[in-house]
Amino acid sequence: MKKVLAILMAACLILLVFAGCGTDDANTDPSNAGTNGDPVKIVLLINGTLGDKSFFDSAKNGMDLIKEKYGDQVETQTVEMSYDATKWTPALIEFSEDADTDIIISGTWQMVDRVIEVAPDYPDKKYIVYDAEVDYTSGDYSNVYSITYKQNEASFLAGAASALVSKTNVFGFVGGMDNVTINDFLVGLIAGAQYIKPEMRFATAYIGNFDDAVKAKEITLSQIKNQNADVVYGCAGQAGLGSIEAAAEQGVYALGGDSDQAMSFKGVDDAKAQCIITSILKRVDQSLLRAVTASMEGTLQWGTTGSFGLADESVGLAENEYYEAILTEEQRAQIDEIEQKIISGEIEVPTALGRDTQEVKAYIDAAS
Amino acid sequence: MKHRTKDRPLPTNRQIETRFTLIRTLVAVGIALAGCLILILVVSEEPWDAFVAFLIGPLESGKNIATVFETAAPLVYSGLAVSVMFSCNQFNMAGEGALYIGGLVASAVAVKLSLPIVVHPILALLLGGVAGAVVCAVPGILKIKLGATEIVSSLMLNYIVLYLGVYILNYFLIDPAAGFPATERLPESAQLPTLIPRTHFHVGTILAFVLCAVVYLYLYKSKQGYAIRMVGQNEKFARYSGIGVGGTILSAQLAGGFLAGMGGASEVLGSYTRFQWVALPGYGFDGVIVATLAGNNPLLVPLGALFLGYLRVGADIMSRRSDVATEVLSIVQGTIILLVASKLFLQHIKHKYIVSVAEKRESLAAAAPEAAPEGGEANA
Amino acid sequence: MPEVLRSIFSVDFVYSALRLTTPVLFAALGSLVADRAGVTNIGLEGIMLFSALTGVLGSAYSGSLFVGMLCGLVTGLFIALIMAYFSLQMKADIILTGVAMNLVATGGTVFILYSICGDKSVSTSLSSLVFPTIEIPLIRDIPVLGDILSGHNLLTYLSLVAVVVVWFFLEKSKPGLRIRSVGENAHAAESVGIHVRRVRYGALLLSGALASFGGMFLSMGMLTYFSKNMTAGRGYIALAAQALGNGSAIGTFFASLVFGCAEALSVSLQGVGLPPQFVQMVPYVATILGLVLYAALRKNTKKRVRKHKRRKRGSP
Known part of the structure; x- marks a missing residue:
């Protein structure tokens, strides 16, 4: 056993020496990249x-x-x-x-x-x-x-659109985790929805991870049935799809996130595609x-x-055929108008970034 | 003696046992890798390049080798933790939670206290370890006091610890300016210094390997370690020979938890600039793989961990350079555990060999009766 | 707060608790059958995950729900067979075997999904089929009970049927008796001519079959697609439910129901003002509390029995 240990130690040392040399070599390696001609x-x-x-x-x-x-x-x-x-x-x-x-x-x-x-x-x-x-x-x-x-700008628009189609004035929000990134979306949604209808209420819940789609669906169902939410959003990565499924099943509206989710369901699952008002897009591309x-x-x-932000077309809403079917022309004009106001700075959209957790919580709780 | 010098001395049964454990592990690894190659052949457009990147990539440069070591470090900690607990026959899976909470507590110490260099990381490491020990003790106490199965309670405990940790992170340690759920940057005084520039090969990595020897001494040379192994081998017998079983089980859990917690602390202080775990890091279950590979022997834990680290770095390099997904690795790991854990895998070959050695020994003894005791001595 | 109470005492709450019980119940019954044969099946999580995937794939590519179900079932059996082979034939530790299977499942399902759909997280690009929901004719019309008991997924009803079947199988049938005797004392069972290994093989296979339905319920009932790691620890919760169930199918059912309620509670408690992290803990805290309570009760009974015996022995 002692032999094994000795060999092991020796091996470690040798590797260490090699490792040291390796990095040194790499350091001295002259790199003159991007010279003319090369792509x-x-x-x-x-x-x-x-x-x-x-x-x-x-x-x-x-x-x-x-x-x-x-x-x-x-x-x-x-x-x-x-x-x-x-x-x-x-x-x-x-x-x-x-x-x-x-x-x-x-x-x-x-x-x-x-x-x-x-x-x-x-x-x-x-x-x-x-x-x-x-x-x-x-x-x-x-x-x-x-x-x-400025994801909160796009959320603001989505919140406004939700308020325009909501009849019960209750929005069901399911976040993957209770953290600033997720709450930034929520803060934008609240501000946007209450810009249209100050009486809009938000039912807020969090799954605790980004995997458990089953739980996302269950929470959304509960928000629809017990709290009368008629627009829902699962802001929870892949688990968020569970919320869309719940909305499609119960015949209420949903928001999509990150990519144009309505179009990704088109042809595969039209019931889901038709319930998605629009998707909040972060146009990384x-x-x-x-x-x-x-x-x-x-x-x-x-x-x-x-x-x-909106001005650079790097965030925005997915304006697809379903968006046009769900919102009337007048309502769409209203959203466009809000968008212009945000771009011009006339509307200032609140954010959760850089703010204390308690403070953000208080804002969210005030809307519930 | 002279007439036998060209023959190697016949191995004792114990040597055969050790040798076969090694062979079995190697064959298991070989089979798993062969299976992996087949999978790669099925899914990849350029299977050979992928496989070469997988196997050779980690050894290509000194930096990659250092990466293997730093990947192995947390696996060593959790492998040691699991080895201690498994030696006592306690299938406590709370190492996962212990590692998480260890990291959290260590970063809290790092961010909230201002202490001089050297003292700061040591205190953070120790308190991280203590927090881990507390977590692992819970399933142990439940088992000793109430007879509740430790597997189930520890699996549930992991989730509770995680959510508690996320709560603490979100409400007490968060840095609002970070723009994401994380603590403030860990102060320089608390960080474990990096030993090889541009890698995460840090003091904690070395500490992990040193700890292996310490844990070996604890488990094999101390009275308590003896008790732990006795209880692990046969609880009833241990009870009859006057060992306090409850206390022994608890001390194994405490030791295991401490190691895991310290592992979390070392990982955060050495490889991260902020604490930012909002999901279980998964090292707890990795510890089970390492402990299995090492046969619960602390001295072999580094080998198991390094091997696993090598596989992981290889899989990463492969997914960077080819079209094969990293997930293929979990299949390899699963296969290795299955085969290594199989006590009867390659058993018939071992038996045949033992029989043939015994026969040889007998024939030798018959031919030269006076040489036998000498041969025995040489082998011992 | 009153709103929360109202939602807890609502029809929907009980309905949703039953739905959340289903996957746990299937797996817990699987764990029960294995446990009664003296085998701890920790690989339930992996079996569920694999079956959830293959059920979706099978139904999507064949266009038939039955084929999909068969795929999921065969997968469950196959993984149980691997576990049985290694733990019984090759004498690997059953816990390690289970851990290995779970490991293979987390990566393996993603690997398969990626190889087939080119997607690492969800199978929404496939149009897979779903087990139908069933309205029970007479019960449907009973005012409150009808809303709770009718309109569930076929598999939810099947899980309830499975409780009765497993109970009957374990307590009343001949193979069940064998399983129990092997679990209680393998040596004694062997000595009366029971083939211990064969019985354990059977128990593990049955366990895999039951767990596979739990997995399929997630991807072909509760949701309509496979999603990475969708079991989210339910296989482990099932182990706890079985441990609480006192070794009987009926007990396991009630224990699973408790977890279903705990999970439904963690849905209803959202937005009460508690930090969400504590609400998310509810099912797991409930599990540990349940384990502690159960273990304490059992210990007490044991003590009382012992005392009783001693007293009996003491009296002339």
């Missing part, structure tokens, strides 16, 4: 897996749009890093050290801390972080551009296309945050 290589790092039908898939779609627009001028690659957070920094470094890579795109708040850790070491690489803000005062991040979304376009044209201001 610009853009890598999208997904800190999760594709197939969420919303956020990450939209980012992937952005890469396809970029490829479509620039053709041979760019080389795009999309990489899934899985949900294990300890794998993300290694992957980020792997691509930062790759001499061919020019722009590394990654998203969500979890990646910000990792990007600002890595980016200063590779000043000749460019980093784009979407759906999160970099604190530029904490260091020299002149090669990082961050994109945030559009925002990435915009950012990369600006970069290619040399107009992108690296080292700053771009906050993309």
Whole structure:
């Protein structure tokens, strides 16, 4: 047994030495990427897996749009890093050290801390972080551009649309988890709905995870039957589909999230498609296309945050055939008008971001 | 003796046992990997590249090897925790919850207290461990006092611990400026320093491997460790020989919980900039895999954990470079557990070998009766 | 608060509790059959997850509900068979076997789903079939009871039937007797000529079959599609329900009902002003409390029996 231990220790040491050397080698490796003639290589790092039908898939779609627009001028690659957070920094470094890579795109708040850790070491690489803000005062991040979304603006519109079609004036909201990101949607919805009808009430519930679609459906059913909700929204990733199913079954309206969910049900399950008023869209694809376009044209201001909202078409509602069937022309005009007011700044949309949990809770409770 | 120098001495039964455990584990791994290759062949357009990325990728560069180590570190902690509890024949699955709460408590210590360097992470690690021990003790106490099965109660406890943790995170530790559910950035004084730049290979990683030796001494050289193993092997017998069974079971759970909690703390302090777990990290069940691979032996836990770490890093590299999904890994892991845990897997070969060795020994003894005791000595 | 009370004492609450009981009940009955044969089937979660997926795939590709059900059932049996082979034939620890199966299921279902649909989370791109809901003619017309008992999914009724069948099977039938005797004392059973391994094989297979219906209820009854990790720990809750059920099918039914109610409660309690995290804990806290209560009661009875015996022995 002692022998085993000894061998093990020796192996550890040897590996350690190797590991040390390895990184040193990589450091001295001169990387002069993006030199003229070569296509610009853009890598999208997904800190999760594709197939969420919303956020990450939209980012992937952005890469396809970029490829479509620039053709041979760019080389795009999309990489899934899985949900294990300890794998993300290694992957980020792997691509930062790759001499061919020019722009590394990654998203969500979890990646910000990792990007600002890595980016200063590779000043000749460019980093784009979407759906999160970099604190530029904490260091020299002149090669990082961050994109945030005014999701609450789109929620405001969706809330207004819900209030227009609601007869019982009760909205059923099911969140995946009780956290700021989810509550930001809720705050926007409340503000939008009460802008149209101050008497709109919100029944709020949370599942506790993003998997349990069964529970999402059960909660939504309870909101419809016991609290008379006639517009519901499952803001809970894949589990949110359970809410749409409940709405379709009970003949009430639902909102979709992240991608145009009505269109994804069209032809497969028309009952569900017909109950979805509209979907709250975070157009990650559009925002990435915009950012990369600006970069290619040399107009992108690296080292700053771009906050993309309704004005940049980076958030919005899905205006599909079902939206047009459910809302009258007059109502749609009303929504468009609100949209213009938000863009012009006449309407200020509240947010949950950067506010204390208790304060946000108080706002939500006041609407229940 | 001289006439036998060219032959190797005949192995004792115990050596055969150890050797076969090793062979069985290797064959199990081989079969699982072969199965994985078949799956890759079915689903992939470029199966060979995928497989090469899977197997060779983790060893390609020093950085990747360091990644294997850092991936293995939490697995070592949870593998040790499960090994201690399983040695006592307690199927306590609360290691998962213990690891979670350990991370949470450690980050609370890191963020809420300001202490000098060195002291800060040590206190965070210890308190994380204590919190883990408390969690794992609950199913133990329920079992000793009331006879409630620890498997079920520990599985339920994990969810309770998670939601409690998320509540604490959301209402007491959250940094509103972060824009997502996470604590403030962990202060530098509390972080476990990184040893290899640009990886998460940190002090806690080393600590994990050191702890293996400590736990080995605890389990195999201390009185309490002996009691734990006795209770694990035969509870009734242990009771008759005067061992306090209840206390022993509880101490195994406490030790296991402490290790798991410390693992969570080390992981958060070393690899994360903020505490941000809002779901169970899954290391608890991974600990079961590692403990199974290691046969509950703390000295073999690092090997099991490193192997698992190697597989994980390989699967990640594969999914980065090819069209094969990482999920194929869980099938490999499941197969390995099934085969390694099978006591009778390859048993007939072992029996045949033991019989043939015994026959040889007998024939030797018959041929040279005076040489036999010497041979025995050489083998011992 | 009064609104919450009203919703708890409403018809919908009981209806929803029954619906939430169904998957747990199926799996708990499966766990019961295995447990009575002396085998702890911790792999229920994995069996449910696999069957939920294959049921959807089978019905979507064949266009027949029956084929879908058959696929789910065969999957459940197949996984139980693997577990039985490794634990009984190869003498692997049954707990580890179960853990291994659950591991394979979490990744394996996603792997299969991705290979077939190119989607890692849900199967909504397939039009799979659903078990029908059934209105019971006479009961439907009874005022309150009709609303509670009628209009459930076919599988909910089947789960209730299964309670009776399992009870009859375990307590009254010859194979049931064998299972019980193997579970109580395998050596004694062996000595009277019962083939212990064969009986345990049978019990595990039956256990897999029952759990597979629990899984199919999730994806082909409660919802109309498969969703990653949709069992969400219900297989583990089933283990708890069985442990509380005192080894009888009827007891298991009531224990499962308690969990159904606890889950329905965690739905109704939302928005009362409690932090949502505490509401989400309700089913799990209920489980632990149930376990503690049950264990305490049993211990008391045992003590009383022992005292009683001692007193008997003491008296002339």
